[in-house]
Amino acid sequence: MRYTPCVPNTDDFIGVVISDVARLLRTAFDRRVRVLGITRAQWLVLTRLHRYPGASQTELADMMEVERASAGRMIDRLEANGWVERRAERRDRRIKRVYLTLEAERVHRRIWRVAEATVDEALADLSAREGAQLMKLLTRVKRSLVAVVDATGPARNGSPGADRRAHQNGSVAP
Numbered sequence: 001m002r003y004t005p006c007v008p009n010t011d012d013f014i015g016v017v018i019s020d021v022a023r024l025l026r027t028a029f030d031r032r033v034r035v036l037g038i039t040r041a042q043w044l045v046l047t048r049l050h051r052y053p054g055a056s057q058t059e060l061a062d063m064m065e066v067e068r069a070s071a072g073r074m075i076d077r078l079e080a081n082g083w084v085e086r087r088a089e090r091r092d093r094r095i096k097r098v099y100l101t102l103e104a105e106r107v108h109r110r111i112w113r114v115a116e117a118t119v120d121e122a123l124a125d126l127s128a129r130e131g132a133q134l135m136k137l138l139t140r141v142k143r144s145l146v147a148v149v150d151a152t153g154p155a156r157n158g159s160p161g162a163d164r165r166a167h168q169n170g171s172v173a174p
Contacts, residue, residue, distance in 0.1 A: 021122075029118045033111050041074050042083075043111050046100065049084065050108045054097040056089075083107065 010016045030040050038046075048063045049055060055063070061071035075098055078084040083104035086096040100108065123131045 025118060025122060028122070029115060032114045032118060036107075036110060036114075038107070038111060042078060045071075045074050045078055046083065046104055046108050046111065049098055049100050050105070053099050054087075056095050056097060060098065078104070 026040070029043075033043055044064050045060060048060055052059070052063070057071050057075060058068055060075070061068045064071060066074075075084060075086070079086065083101055084098050085101055086098055089095040089097055123134075126134065
């Protein structure tokens with residue numbers, strides 16, 4: 001008799017479904033903003049800085065789950081485009097805070113409209129009530145996960161609360 005391990009159907013696992021939905025939303029959004037000349041890395045930085053103006057390069061790296069050097073290169077390119085500016089922190093001049101320029105805020109408004117349209121299309125088969133319920137449930141799940149992450153230790157860079165900020169900011173679209 002042959003042993004056949006019981007392998008669950010991962011398509012029925014909620015973590016896989018959530019991951020697939022997030023990936024598909026990002027892919028659809030990426031394709032739509034590409035016509036505006038914006039890459040995923042660019043919109044990720046712009047959306048994080050819009051939500052958290054004055055984040056440091058290290059904080060941005062944590063939020064985007066990339067290395068500091070990668071975040072630095074992204075910021076360099078955005079700065080060259082005139083979309084961000086670095087400012088020295090008053091208390092520690094070694095730390096540079098990053099801010100969106102007025103032009104970047106205009107770009108963010110454009111990509112936000114694309115994000116809203118992408119989500120609206122994704123939720124088209126749900127009633128308004130179902131959409132609201134989905135948001136309520138996902139918000140509860142997110143709150144639980146933030147508590148788990150906060151309880152399990154410091155972020156990569158060791159700064160208190162950086163894991164929480166990084167995971168709170170891990171949005172699918174801007």
